[in-house]
Amino acid sequence: MCFTQEFMYTLGLNATFHDSAACILKDGKLLAAAEEERFTHIKHGKRPIPFSTYELPFHAIDYCLKVAGIHVNDVDDIAYSFNPYKLLGKHANDAHISLPLKPSEIPKAEDWGAEWDPLFLSLIVNAPGQLADGYPHHLQKRFVGAKASTEKWHFVDHHIAHAASAFLPSPFNKAAVMVLDGRGEKATSSYYIGEGNNLEMIGEVCLPHSLGLLYEDVTTHLGFLHSSDEYKVMALASYGKPVYLDAFRQMINVGDDGNYTIEKVDFEKVFGKKRLKDEPFTQKQFDIAHSLQKALEETVLKLATWLYKETGCENLCLAGGVALNCVMNAVIRDNTPFKNIWVQPAAGDSGTALGAALWIDAQKGKDNYQREEMKHVYWGPDFEDDEIEQFLKWTKVRYRKLENIAEETAKILAEDKVIGWYQGRMEFGPRALGSRSILASPINASMQQRLNEIKDREDFRPVAPVVLEEDAGEWFENAAYSPFMLFVYNVKEGKADKIPAVRHVDNTARIQTVNRNQHALYYDLLKEFKKKTGVPVLINTSFNTRGEPIVCTPRDAIECFWTSPFDALVINSFLLEKDK
């Protein structure tokens, strides 16, 4: 007798705006997840504009299907993290829509929210067809003969996808959930009670009022790229004073029911001329960034306090791009009655691929569906030693195999050398957490500057530490388990001069804690470094240079290594060094 095992596969997709990504679940369990940018080298996958809405993350999908060992037709459910029907209104059943020939031909306001909405929404509605027909030729193996199946396809509300990404993989059976992003269909902030497999929405704030879009607009005013460089504004904020805090307070009105409004103002009138890209920074830009950050913290503190009262939950889950603001997260941690906070590590839009897939499985699985806590982010591609060595030989680079990877790498780091560290499955989400990292010793203060030069980054950018989980509390105030670099902590008195390179100007550090279950070799490396130096901390910054996504393949790692001035590359068991 022959038994064939039937599995249920769910493919999760984020493709609407940016940070396009895919994940695959097998019987409700995550098998693989990755962002498209890592495969295409286009940061954030694409720009969030209507003309790119049709682009699906085919490379990330292909990788997920490869891990599952299936063809796209074998997928049972496809969960897409945006629901166009929330915006189509009376056009939901139309056979045709009209597109403007140019932006001046604005469709009637009562029909559409924005001039390019007809194009934007039709490209989303037609995504099932695009998945079947639009794949690049070089990926045909897992797509050829694909059928466009609308029965398998689920358009999931964008904020439900964020909320599910925050709650379903969290360690809590019951929690309050807060989503803060630029925008979904209409929602920009939303609140839920999560319990078991369910989410009950208890409130939302809709366009045009959006904390995320306000942060993006200020990012643009400061001469950065919006929907991309918001984290640089957060770093800039530490150098400023709250000179413009009252101006932001006048713009943002927070109710006592989770609602808020944001008045649209002309920034040039309030803050003066916009900074152009590459213009030098002045104190004014530091002050604007600082004031914005403070206003965000004040506002979110009020919202979180309301949410606590409304839900009575001790646990809080966060997602949405704003939840990547680790300074704001620390303010919530330190100033609200919530006892436990869990932030989805892929809190931006890439995480909605996961949230949408988990939500569909939770809905379909009903009582049989088993939630699983997300304890790490290592869901991307990895490569075996054989494969890497073959590639190294082919490229004719000099390398040697390490006997004891952790011990020998720690020795190089203790000599103040900067290394590329490429080990295991690539991280899902925006942070490098020890699989695709650049590592260095934090003991010498000049290392921050050196790393910014090596990575061709702005001078004001801090670098972050990774610390052994069991030692975190000894080096950082009240730190224990913080594996995703999503909260800042103060460096403890008496320790600051031992790790000056990772201490930001305001005495904070955005820490990653690591235990052996999360990443054994990374943990062992820290242990060895501690043995040699007495310091259980390393600098961990992402393995990339300015404008490039984090490296994915061995080829990416070697190209980045040989075109940047860092000293060594440890790739699986192999060490590559440059001549002195």
Ligand SMILES: [Fe+2]
């Ligand atoms: Fe979002």
